Amino acid sequence: MSILEAETHIITQTAPEIETKELMLDLKNLKKVYPTPKGEYVVLEDLNLQIMKEEFVTIIGHSGCGKTTMLSMIAGLNEITGGSISVLGKPIKGPGPDRGVIFQAPSLMPWMTSLQNVLLGVNQVFPHATKAQRNDIAKYYLQKVGLEDAFHKKASDLSQGMQQRVGIARAFAIKPKVLLLDEPFGMLDSLTRGELQDILIEIWNKEKITAVMITHDVDEAIFLADRVVMMTSGPKAKIGDVLEIDFERPRTRKTVLEHDDYYRYRKHLIDFLEH
Amino acid sequence: MKQSVTVSKSEEAKWLEGIKVVLSKLQFKTPTFNLKKIIVPVISIVAFIGIWYLGAEALRQREINFRVEKALTDQGQAAANALQACFASNESTCQTNTLPSPTQVWASVITLVNDYYVVKQDKLDFKNKTAAVNAKRIAAGKAPIVYTGRASFVDIVIRSLKTVFAGFLLAFFIAVPIGIVIGLSPTLRNAINWFIQIFKPVSPVVWYLLVFMIVKTLLIGTSSDNSFLISFISVGLCAMWATLVNTAVGVSTVDKDYINVAKVLKLGQLQKIFKIILPSSLPLIFTGLRITLSVAWMVLIAIELLAQSPGLGTFVWEEFQNGSSESNSKIIVAMFVIGIIGFLLDRFMLTIQNMVSFNKSEGI
Numbered sequence: 001m002s003i004l005e006a007e008t009h010i011i012t013q014t015a016p017e018i019e020t021k022e023l024m025l026d027l028k029n030l031k032k033v034y035p036t037p038k039g040e041y042v043v044l045e046d047l048n049l050q051i052m053k054e055e056f057v058t059i060i061g062h063s064g065c066g067k068t069t070m071l072s073m074i075a076g077l078n079e080i081t082g083g084s085i086s087v088l089g090k091p092i093k094g095p096g097p098d099r100g101v102i103f104q105a106p107s108l109m110p111w112m113t114s115l116q117n118v119l120l121g122v123n124q125v126f127p128h129a130t131k132a133q134r135n136d137i138a139k140y141y142l143q144k145v146g147l148e149d150a151f152h153k154k155a156s157d158l159s160q161g162m163q164q165r166v167g168i169a170r171a172f173a174i175k176p177k178v179l180l181l182d183e184p185f186g187m188l189d190s191l192t193r194g195e196l197q198d199i200l201i202e203i204w205n206k207e208k209i210t211a212v213m214i215t216h217d218v219d220e221a222i223f224l225a226d227r228v229v230m231m232t233s234g235p236k237a238k239i240g241d242v243l244e245i246d247f248e249r250p251r252t253r254k255t256v257l258e259h260d261d262y263y264r265y266r267k268h269l270i271d272f273l274e275h
Numbered sequence: 276m277k278q279s280v281t282v283s284k285s286e287e288a289k290w291l292e293g294i295k296v297v298l299s300k301l302q303f304k305t306p307t308f309n310l311k312k313i314i315v316p317v318i319s320i321v322a323f324i325g326i327w328y329l330g331a332e333a334l335r336q337r338e339i340n341f342r343v344e345k346a347l348t349d350q351g352q353a354a355a356n357a358l359q360a361c362f363a364s365n366e367s368t369c370q371t372n373t374l375p376s377p378t379q380v381w382a383s384v385i386t387l388v389n390d391y392y393v394v395k396q397d398k399l400d401f402k403n404k405t406a407a408v409n410a411k412r413i414a415a416g417k418a419p420i421v422y423t424g425r426a427s428f429v430d431i432v433i434r435s436l437k438t439v440f441a442g443f444l445l446a447f448f449i450a451v452p453i454g455i456v457i458g459l460s461p462t463l464r465n466a467i468n469w470f471i472q473i474f475k476p477v478s479p480v481v482w483y484l485l486v487f488m489i490v491k492t493l494l495i496g497t498s499s500d501n502s503f504l505i506s507f508i509s510v511g512l513c514a515m516w517a518t519l520v521n522t523a524v525g526v527s528t529v530d531k532d533y534i535n536v537a538k539v540l541k542l543g544q545l546q547k548i549f550k551i552i553l554p555s556s557l558p559l560i561f562t563g564l565r566i567t568l569s570v571a572w573m574v575l576i577a578i579e580l581l582a583q584s585p586g587l588g589t590f591v592w593e594e595f596q597n598g599s600s601e602s603n604s605k606i607i608v609a610m611f612v613i614g615i616i617g618f619l620l621d622r623f624m625l626t627i628q629n630m631v632s633f634n635k636s637e638g639i
Contacts, residue, residue, distance in 0.1 A: 077535055095538040107532035111554045111633035120550065124540045156633050174540070 024088060024210040025051040025074065025178055031082030032069055043069050045236040047083070049229065051178075054208040058221040060269060061231030061240075067214045070231075071182050074212065075101050087177055097125050100176030100209075102184040106163035110156035114147055114166045115139065117155055121174040141169035144203050161192035165199065172203055179204075181213035185220070194253070197223060205250045218269045223256050228265075230272045241272050324377050331376040338371045375604035380611075383604035387428040394427035426585055432612060435575060435586035438503060439620075442510030442571050450515040450567070451560065454522025458556070459548070464523065475516040479574035483509040483581045502584040509578045514571035521563025525556025554633070561628035568624055572617045587613060 030047040033040045043066040051057050061067050072078040074085055076095035085092050087099065100121075108117045118138040126134055142151060145165040155163060164184060171179055184200075185193040201224060204211060215221050221228045225245050232240040245265060247256055256262060339362045347355035361369035375383075401422045409419035426434075457464045486509045494501055529552050537547045579588025591609050594602040 075539060077538060095535075096541055097539065099539070101535070101539050103532055103535065105532055107530075107536050109533060109536075109551060109554065111557075120536075120542075121540045124542060154633070 021052040021054060022088070023050055024053040024055070025049075025212070026086045026089070027070075027074070027083070028086075029083035030070070030073065030080065030085065032066065032073060032078070033081045042236045043234055045238060047238045049239055051210060051212060053210055055226050056204065056211045056213070056224055057227050057229055058213045058215050058225035059229045059231060060215060060218065060221050060273070061237070062233045062273065063216070065231050065234045066237040067231055068182055071180050071212065071214055074178070075099050075180050077101075097121065097174045098177045100171040100174050100179050102164075102167050102171045102179070102181045104183045104186050106155075106160065106167045108155035108158075108163050108166055108170075110154070113152045113154055114142060114158065114162075114169075115151040117166055118142060118170045118173050121170050125174040137173055138169075141173040141203075142166070144172070145169045145199050161188055161196060164188065164196060168196070168200060168203065172207060172209070176209060179209045179211040181211065183214050183216065186216065193217075193220070198253070200224070201251065218266055218273075221269065222262065222265050223251065223253065228269060230269065243268055328377050331374045331379075334373040335371045335376070338373050370600035372598070372603065375607055379601075379604040380607045383601055383608050386601065387605070387608060391427040391429050394425055394430070397424055398422050428590070428608075431586055431590045432616070434503075434584065435579065435588070436616070438507045438510060438579065438584060438586055439568075439571050439575050441503075441507035442514060442575070443568050445508065445511030446515030446518060446567050446571065447564065449511070450518035450563070451522055454519045454560070454563075455526050455548075455553070458523040458526025459552070461527070464527070471516065471519060475520070477513075479509065479513045479577050480581065482513045482574075483578050485509075486512065487582070502582045506575070506578050506582040506584040506586075509582070510571045510575050513574045513578070514567045517566035517570060518560070518563035521559045521566070522556065525559030525563075526552055529555045557632040558628070561624065561632060565621060565624045565628070568620050569617060572613070572620060576613065 027047055027049040030044055030049075031042070032044040033042050035041075047070065059067050059070070069078060073080055074092070076092050076099065092099070108114075109120070112120070115135075115138055118141060119134060122134045122138050126137065129137070139148075139151060142148065145168050147162065147165055147169065150158065150162065155166065158166065164187075167184065185196050188196065197220060213224065215224075222245055228243040228245060229239055230241040230243070231237050243265060246261065247259060339359075343355050343359050343362075346358045358369070362371070401424065405420050412419050453467075457467050483505070486505050490501055490505050490508065494504075533551050533555055534547075537551050542550065575586070576588040576591060578584075579586040580592045581588075583589060587609055591606055594605045594609070
């Protein structure tokens with residue numbers, strides 16, 4: 001556990017020194033077509049997006065515009081019709097643990113405890129570690145999401161918010177190169193959502209895993225992201241606009257809300273969505 | 276002085292208040308005996324027995340009236356009167372052959388229980404009598420002489436339970452693995468589907484005949500009693516379909532989210548089956564197993580009857596053929612025993628289901 005913390009400490013220390021960041025995720029001319037009885041339905045077309053290492057990008061757009069399709073294509077759970085997706089220059093081949101996913105529904109195995117749920121991924125990614133080491137990794141992340149008292153609780157006995165915390169721990173514990181979040185807090189009430197945003201950003205500040213997150217919530221998009229990507233409405237959705245968020249990290253909700261630029265960003269996003 | 280009085284009063288009031296609070300809490304916490312939960316079933320049981328009694332009495336009267344009237348027209352007034360008196364005296368020669376009343380059934384219960392002790396004593400006597408002979412036979416390498424006398428009602432029930440468990444295990448070991456395999460492979464599912472759809476509705480009688488044809492031929496030349504073998508195989512084959520179909524459905528309809536998790540984590544095929552697919556289909560598999568067990572218990576009677584396996588099925592049929600004054604009430608006793616055991620078997624399965632699977636189902 002201490003090794004883990006030391007490691008993440010080094011990353012946060014050295015991060016500002018790297019000037020030119022590596023290209024982590026590259027979507028080129030991405031296209032998705034669903035065949036329907038009435039002919040082809042083009043969901044995405046000519047979608048280009050570059051995401052740098054250690055960047056947090058949120059994607060916002062109207063319902064049904066193809067955000068989730070895009071994310072599941074990056075995850076490898078949805079076939080690519082045209083164009084390419086590469087991680088660190090290598091085209092992806094199907095799903096894999098280098099791209100961790102936090103689903104909208106917590107998607108925990110309800111018959112497993114929260115520890116077993118996290119271990120399911122950890123065992124898979126660190127097959128050569130000892131059992132104790134793997135346990136430590138899983139427990140470390142469960143502690144980070146505030147579940148140190150619920151290691152051995154069945155997932156089905158946890159509240160929705162607690163389950164999504166396990167989901168976050170499970171995704172970070174497998175140390176993915178890219179973290180994909182598909183509206184992870186969409187099903188939660190606003191209080192719980194705020195709590196989980198804080199937890200997410202706290203872990204992320206330590207781990208700096210490149211993250212792509214879909215959201216419907218303008219404030220959430222601004223609070224979490226380095227860049228907010230706005231998608232046009234489908235069919236043939238593509239990137240409509242990109243907004244750089246220049247708030248310093250680590251951020252707190254208070255400093256963000258009180259920042260002079262906050263309402264300018266917010267207006268920008270809402271104007272785009274209402275357009 | 277005045278002040279102190281008011282203080283003491285208010286203190287008294289406080290005490291009273293405190294006691295009230297404690298009392299109310301006590302009342303709240305002591306499990307208020309839920310009389311409704313006890314009284315309602317008791318009322319319904321009493322009502323059931325009442326209706327049964329009245330119904331049985333009406334049927335008895337109808338039969339008596341018919342027979343007395345018949346005697347009147349055939350043999351005259353004297354014979355009719357004699358018959359009427361005979362019925363009224365409740366003699367064993369003048370019993371009606373209709374639905375027995377609750378009291379008659381209760382009398383049969385006591386008869387069967389007494390009979391159990393009689394048979395038990397018989398067996399003990401037999402064992403003591405043959406002990407010396409059997410010891411010699413075993414020493415000489417021969418099979419010992421076994422008790423072949425009358426079986427008690429308890430022996431009959433045990434025989435039926437053995438048959439149903441053997442049949443259930445057979446169904447389990449056939450249906451669950453096949454269900455998993457065809458649940459995993461849509462191709463195999465299509466290949467086998469016609470087979471399942473055709474054989475699922477086949478009646479227990481036909482299953483028995485089919486098994487009888489095959490087992491009889493396989494065991495040709497041997498003289499051993501194969502009624503147990505035939506009946507449990509028939510029960511198993513007849514009852515396994517619910518488990519087969521439910522297992523296949525459970526395995527093929529695992530929540531897509533779980534499968535996505537397995538894909539993202541790149542779980543191997545075996546891990547995916549044992550860690551995700553099977554646990555998530557356990558509730559459906561168990562629902563299937565519960566149906567299988569209850570179907571097995573239900574068809575058992577018919578199959579034992581046909582196979583002449585000395586269980587409840589044969590008991591019921593022999594009592595019916597026997598036609599003694601008590602046989603109708605013995606049939607009713609068997610009916611209740613069958614019902615109660617069926618209910619207990621289902622509870623037993625439900626308990627196991629709740630122990631091993633993640634979503635708790637209520638027993639209905």
